[in-house]
Amino acid sequence: MANTHSSSTDPERHNxxxxxxLAPRLPEAAMAWLDQQTALIAGGARRQLxxxxxxxxxxxxxxxxxLTPQEMEAGRAVRPDLDATGWSVDQAARILxxxxxxTGNDEDFATELHRFFSTAEIGExxxxxxxxxLLPAPERLLPTATEGVRSxxxxxxxxxxxxxxxxxxxxxxxxxxxxxxxTLFIGSRLAPIQGLDARRNxxxxxxxxxxxxxxxxxxxxxxxxxxRCVAPFATDAEVAxxxxxxRDGTEAEKAGAALALAACPRGSAQEALASAGELAxxxxxxxxxxxxxx
Numbered sequence: 621m622a623n624t625h626s627s628s629t630d631p632e633r634h635n636x637x638x639x640x641x642l643a644p645r646l647p648e649a650a651m652a653w654l655d656q657q658t659a660l661i662a663g664g665a666r667r668q669l670x671x672x673x674x675x676x677x678x679x680x681x682x683x684x685x686x687l688t689p690q691e692m693e694a695g696r697a698v699r700p701d702l703d704a705t706g707w708s709v710d711q712a713a714r715i716l717x718x719x720x721x722x723t724g725n726d727e728d729f730a731t732e733l734h735r736f737f738s739t740a741e742i743g744e745x746x747x748x749x750x751x752x753x754l755l756p757a758p759e760r761l762l763p764t765a766t767e768g769v770r771s772x773x774x775x776x777x778x779x780x781x782x783x784x785x786x787x788x789x790x791x792x793x794x795x796x797x798x799x800x801x802x803t804l805f806i807g808s809r810l811a812p813i814q815g816l817d818a819r820r821n822x823x824x825x826x827x828x829x830x831x832x833x834x835x836x837x838x839x840x841x842x843x844x845x846x847x848r849c850v851a852p853f854a855t856d857a858e859v860a861x862x863x864x865x866x867r868d869g870t871e872a873e874k875a876g877a878a879l880a881l882a883a884c885p886r887g888s889a890q891e892a893l894a895s896a897g898e899l900a901x902x903x904x905x906x907x908x909x910x911x912x913x914x
Contacts, residue, residue, distance in 0.1 A: 630698075631722050634754040637698045638716045641691060642680070645709055650680045654713055658720040670736060672717050673744055677710040685709055701785035701814060702753050714744065715751030722756045730760035737764050742773060749779035752786040762790055769799050774806055781813055788815030797824040800849060801831060810845040811914030817848070825853035844876025844913050851883035859884060863892035866899075875913050878903060 643651055657672040685707040687695070695702045704712075722729045733755070737748055749768045755761060765787070768780040780787060781799055791799065796819055803810055810816055828846050835842045850858060862884075865877040878899040881889040893900050902908035 631719050631756050633698050635716065635719050637695060638712050638719070638754070640694075641685060641687060641704075642709060642712055642716070645683070645685070646680055653679050654716065658717060661717060661720040666721060666732070669717060669721050673714050673736075673740075673747075676713045676717065677743070680709050680713045682708050682710050685712055699753055703783040703785075703814070704750075705783055707750060710743075711747040711750060714747040715754055718748060718751065718755065726757035726760050729755075730757050730764075733761065734764045734767075737767065742776060745771075745776050746779045749776065750784065752780070752784060758786065758790060761786075765790065766795060769795075769802070774808060777802070777806065778808060778812075781808070783812050783814065785814050787813070788819060793819075793821060793823065797821070797827055800824060801827055804828075804831065804843050804846055809914045810843075810848060811911050820849050820852055822853050825850045829858060842873075844872050845910065847876050847880035848883075848910050851880040852885065854880070854884045854886065854889065856886065856888055859886055859888045859892060862889070863895075866892060866896055872913060875899060875908055879908065879910060879913065 642654070646654070654676075657668065660668045661672065685704060687704055687707075692704065695704060718733065721732060733748070737745060740748065745768065749765070752758070752761060752765055765780055768776055769787075771777050781803055787796060787799055800810065800813065800816070801824075803813065828850050832842050832846055832850075847854075847862065854862070859881070862877040862881050865873050866881070869877060874896075878893060878896045881893040881896070882900070882903050884890075899908060
């Protein structure tokens with residue numbers, strides 16, 4: 621069952637937010653072009669959407685959006701958990717252009733967006749996926765989001781998986797688990813996934829334990845982050861494995877093992893952690909966290 625965490629999907633407020641971010645960063649001519657294009661699209665010139673999205677990087681540039689802390693906070697006030705870290709001005713402009721084609725019909729909007737996404741180039745797909753939290757009809761955009769997660773292109777995958785509240789709010793447990801496992805499989809990081817701890821589950825832990833066993837059997841390294849999702853569900857066998865990593869692993873592996881043992885409710889885990897010395901003290905003091913490991 622998907623987590624249907626409520627979120628604002630008010631296109632007008634999201635439009636105003638994006639314009640407020642872009643206006644101080646764009647030359648007057650670039651902003652005028654963007655306003656003209658959004659007016660044309662909103663007025664029914666739907667073919668203009670693809671043209672304008674394609675032209676956006678040339679018209680507004682590709683500079684980092686580089687929001688201030690105050691602007692980031694204002695964004696979260698409009699749309700809870702919005703994180704525009706790493707966005708560029710052309711991505712924000714492309715999201716604004718997509719918003720302009722919403723007329724109040726959720727099904728038409730979702731169908732048109734998915735059709736456009738299926739033929740879009742990589743940069744366009746990344747912008748649309750990063751913009752998912754700001755788009756209307758979120759429950760109907762699931763096919764587009766899951767297509768992004770299935771992509772073999774890491775930047776497209778991470779546009780959904782990283783710093784994006786959409787998966788946490790809309791993905792079923794199976795979809796969520798597959799996304800997390802794929803994150804590790806492709807060598808990406810777990811730390812930027814929103815809601816990672818809140819959506820940990822036993823099925824995911826089993827999948828990751830099996831994945832770790834396959835990696836060990838093949839003589840391959842295991843990301844220390846993997847244990848973050850296993851810790852609450854670890855059996856004595858996993859605790860013993862983590863204790864072994866704590867003794868013999870690399871510095872990063874030891875740090876991950878210590879954090880996992882600290883989050884495991886089993887008494888054996890706490891006994892193993894007691895031998896960690898400095899690592900246990902660093903966890904207690906808040907100096908060692910999963911963000912540090914990542």
